[in-house]
Amino acid sequence: MRSYQSVLIVKSDLDEAQVDRVLEKITEFLSKNNGSILKAEKWGKKRLAYRINKSRFGYYLNVYHTCESLKVPALEAAYKLYDLILKFLVIRLTDKQLELAMEHEYEVEAEEKKRSHVR
Template sequence: MANVTGKYESVLIVSLKSGEEAVAATVEKFKTLIEQNATLESVDEWGKRRLAYPINDETDGYYVLYNFESAPAFIAELDRIYKITDGVLRSIIVRKEA
């Protein structure tokens, strides 16, 4: 039962403080990580948007939506890596209903 895959979506908000190259590198880092551990279905870059409230004195962030299929074990690891990566303001991983 542990190897049952599910469909997930993850929204990542990347800090703009480090510049466009750092944003692109972070987006690519997680795209590659998901590709290596799951089946990446799509990456939808929403781009720069205003945050609902300031985070670390920032009012804008770069939003990215990843859609992928994965085993539950990878989700915990992805969340852990989000939390320890510099430049990630916020992240959420949601399992989509079948």
């Protein structure tokens, strides 16, 4: 099974529960198709470079997941049909890229712990 990164822009007017629901739907789809989410990051609300469906802002999600390569087109079709998702990008990751992405998470956590001890 291959590893992928999905970057999603969802509608900015969603509250935290609705954003979590989007992640749940992705998790459900992946689990039905023998995939799983490795890591999900909420990047928050950001201003868009250009309007998408008359929206100036979007809520960014970054999801690392595994999936069979034959199911990726079905995942992209599901993203297109889900009306809360404005734009998306699915990228296949090499083992090295996935390893670096997972290491980055631990580096951030370690840095936060250091900062909390210094104060």
